[in-house]
Amino acid sequence: GLMTPEEHKKFESLNSPHNKFWIPCVWFSNLAVKARNEGRIRDSVLLQGILNELNTLRSQCGRLYGYDWISVPLVYTQVVTVAVYSFFLACLIGRQFLDPAKAYPGHELDLFVPVFTFLQFFFYAGWLKV
Numbered sequence: 001g002l003m004t005p006e007e008h009k010k011f012e013s014l015n016s017p018h019n020k021f022w023i024p025c026v027w028f029s030n031l032a033v034k035a036r037n038e039g040r041i042r043d044s045v046l047l048q049g050i051l052n053e054l055n056t057l058r059s060q061c062g063r064l065y066g067y068d069w070i071s072v073p074l075v076y077t078q079v080v081t082v083a084v085y086s087f088f089l090a091c092l093i094g095r096q097f098l099d100p101a102k103a104y105p106g107h108e109l110d111l112f113v114p115v116f117t118f119l120q121f122f123f124y125a126g127w128l129k130v
Contacts, residue, residue, distance in 0.1 A: 029051060033047070080128065091117065091120075
């Protein structure tokens, strides 16, 4: 991998109440400063550029780690539940019968059981339970 066996032993032997996955970044930062002091990195501007790139990588990894805090199936269930309830609220308002006393042209009162609306409701409500 990316660690030598000695580094891996040292990494595993560390006792910390916090997550240890940032420790290699600290090691890298210390080695970069040591390389600057030894003259392997020519000036502080180059060292700053290297450390800025490391911080960019670290922030991107932190953002990726943050995505794991909320379980995707939980979010999916909540979104689908809100979508189904919103759909049926819209159906409740949009599929109402019109007042036959006002005699809207082309909109006579249909006196039938809305079978397909019931089927839609039963299927969608059933899928919420899956």
